[in-house]
Amino acid sequence: MIEPSQRVQETKESYIRNILKVIQQPGMLSLAGGLPDASRFPKAILAQAAQHLADxxxxxxxxxxxxxxxxxxxxxxxxxxxxxxxxxxxxxxxxxxxxxxxxxxxxxxxxxxxxxxxxxxxxxxxxxxxxxxxxxxxxxxxxxxxxxxxxxxxxxxxxxxxxxxxxxxxxxxxxxxxxxxxxxxxxxxxxxxxxxxxxxxxxxxxxxxxxxxxxxxxxxxxxxxxxxxxxxxxxxxxxxxxxxxxxxxxxxxxxxxxxxxxxxxxxxxTHPEFPAHLEQLKQHYCARRDVLVDALNRHLSDWIDFEVPEGGMFVWAKLKQHQAHDLAAKALDYQVAVVPGDEFWPSDASIDYQAIRLNFTALDDAQLEQAVERLAEVMSNS
Missing domain, CATH: 3.40.640.10 (Type I PLP-dependent aspartate aminotransferase-like (Major domain))
Structure with missing residues (x-):
């Protein structure tokens, strides 16, 4: 059997890409990926752009x-x-x-x-x-x-x-x-x-x-x-x-x-309506961020520290007492997915602290609340 190259064998697999298989299970709430909200894709603009592809x-x-x-x-x-x-x-x-x-x-x-x-x-x-x-x-x-x-x-x-x-x-x-x-x-x-x-x-x-x-x-x-x-x-x-x-x-x-x-x-x-789409998208994600931040403050303040981001798609939550990989593994049993912060350091680096990355753009407001409630249950039982 032909063997993969040494560089392939030594390259670490993506935790996030691998976990995508798991989070597709029914009932799973994912804070793990960096997915945009599909309901906010500029479908009308895209439809007009597609019409001209044959021109x-x-x-x-x-x-x-x-x-x-x-x-x-x-x-x-x-x-x-x-x-x-x-x-x-x-x-x-x-x-x-x-x-x-x-x-x-x-x-x-x-x-x-x-x-x-x-x-x-x-x-x-x-x-x-x-x-x-x-x-x-x-x-x-x-x-x-x-x-x-x-x-x-x-x-x-x-x-x-x-x-x-x-x-x-x-x-x-x-x-x-x-x-x-x-x-x-x-x-x-x-x-x-x-x-x-x-x-x-x-x-x-x-x-x-x-x-x-x-x-x-x-x-x-x-x-x-x-x-x-x-x-x-x-x-x-x-x-x-x-x-x-x-x-x-x-x-x-x-x-x-x-x-x-x-x-x-x-x-x-370059569509005339794209700037309005982008502005509405930012307002939408800002509101999603605020929902997640509010839920974290109410349910997880005893277990995490975090700063409210001015933009982007993530909240970076530093753990006060839990180990990130253990927490992420146990969270899957409660049907909520997060990414352990250890994955974002080189494999041979010394990690300064434990953290998890939480995405706020892919779930709706009710799902964000429920996902944090599940995380609180995981943390309280760990």
């Missing part, structure tokens, strides 16, 4: 690796962060392309602790050494970041500055400026992942870190959270020089991402 037969032909030219132009004009952009099959592919283009086995990558599980998997698959920098609700500890950059040969620094997954932290302007300066000083490429940037419910919109970087920076975006996830349209923006290796890898990987989906996505986000 241009060339959209069904092979296309440029870089992506659908009108969408690329719209991204460059709208964001004005760099002179080149490549459309990818979700921002997850963008990060994979960066890793495969720039990382050799043993190269050092820096992430916040905790960090996005999908990024940790990609860096494992690239056989990189993933190090962590201390971080809190305001962003990374700049003194610790400077120490890590000065004492190690860091090649890439990956982060989600706006409403991070899993912690929902949002970097202050001071942290953004500090990170940009340190990356330039130590010649480290910064990878900014921004899937939640548009989902701000309160507070002031801050500049992207990439816009402050004078050195090397990649900016990755996604439409999964504001349009639909199954279209799988994302992008990575950087200088032409930085993107050239990614184009070569993508050519070998999938030639190009699906052009009909790119055209349909562009027609959706």
């Amino acid at each position: 241009d037969p060339s959209i069904y032909q092979y296309g440029a690796t870089e992506g659908y030219a009108p969408l690329r132009k719209w991204l460059i004009d709208s964001l004005a962060l760099a002179d080149d952009v490549m459309v990818t099959s979700g921002s997850q592919q963008a990060l994979d392309l960066i890793a495969r283009s720039y990382l050799n086995p043993g190269d050092q990558v820096l992430c916040e602790a905790p960090s996005y599980l999908g990024a940790l998997q990609i860096f494992d698959l690239a056989q990189a050494k993933t190090l962590t920098v201390k971080s809190d609700s305001t962003g990374p500890d700049l003194d610790h970041l400077e120490s890590m950059l000065s004492q190690n040969q860091i090649k890439l620094f990956y982060a989600v500055p706006d409403f991070q997954n899993p912690s929902s932290s949002c970097w202050t302007l001071e942290k953004r400026q500090g990170v940009a300066l340190l990356c330039e000083r130590f010649d480290v490429a910064f990878i900014e992942d921004a899937p939640y940037r548009e989902l701000r419910y309160s507070g002031e919109t801050l500049p992207s870190v990439s816009s402050l970087c004078k050195g090397q920076a990649f900016y990755m975006g996604s439409f999964s959270k504001i349009a639909t996830p199954s279209m799988r349209v994302g992008f990575v923006m950087a200088s032409q020089k930085l993107l050239e290796p990614l184009k070569k890898v993508k050519q070998a990987s999938d030639l190009h991402s699906a052009l009909p989906m790119q055209q349909m996505l562009l027609a959706t986000i």
